[in-house]
Amino acid sequence: MTLLITVIAAAVCTVIWYKNAPDDKFKVSTLCFMFWGASLMWFVDAVFEYAELKAAYFTPAPEDMLNDTFLGLSVIALALVIWIAILLIKDPKKVLRKDK
Template sequence: MTLIITGVTAFAVTVIYMLMRRHSVDRCNSSHLGMLMLMYWGATLMWCVDGIASLAEDNPFVTLSDPAVVADDSALGLLVVFAGFFAWSAYLMVEALRARQRVAATSRNI
């Protein structure tokens, strides 16, 4: 389930990124949506590697038969999605502070 949740999220963010890029490149670059997209695709790749490692140990790639495992995997997938969103939000705040400092520094030099 973690692979499915992160994969769907990565695909959704990619679609949003492509639509924003088509309509406004400046707005897309200022939101750093590409970074969020790459974070989710990285998480999806990580879960794919985990699934391949499970196959190497003769376990199933994805376990959907046990409800407890599905619930745990779903919670982990949602945690990864929220953690990625919060990390991206923190990055946006740091970038906004840096931009504000650059503007303040150039206005003092004039």
């Protein structure tokens, strides 16, 4: 579930980035890289888990699924916070660091 949520977030971010490309003023590409990087890593983790559990991998316990959903949403929230921090530090619109 975490992998699924992260892949969806990565796809949405990529579409937003592509819509504005080549302009990347708001550093959406950073968010894309973060989500795609995590998606690839969790995909590898999922493949290893599938090799171990076989078909049982696709029928998780409801409690585990709920926990994974919360984790996926928390991961998105964390990535957004990191992205906002990067955006404010870089300050592309020069709102926080106006040249005098």
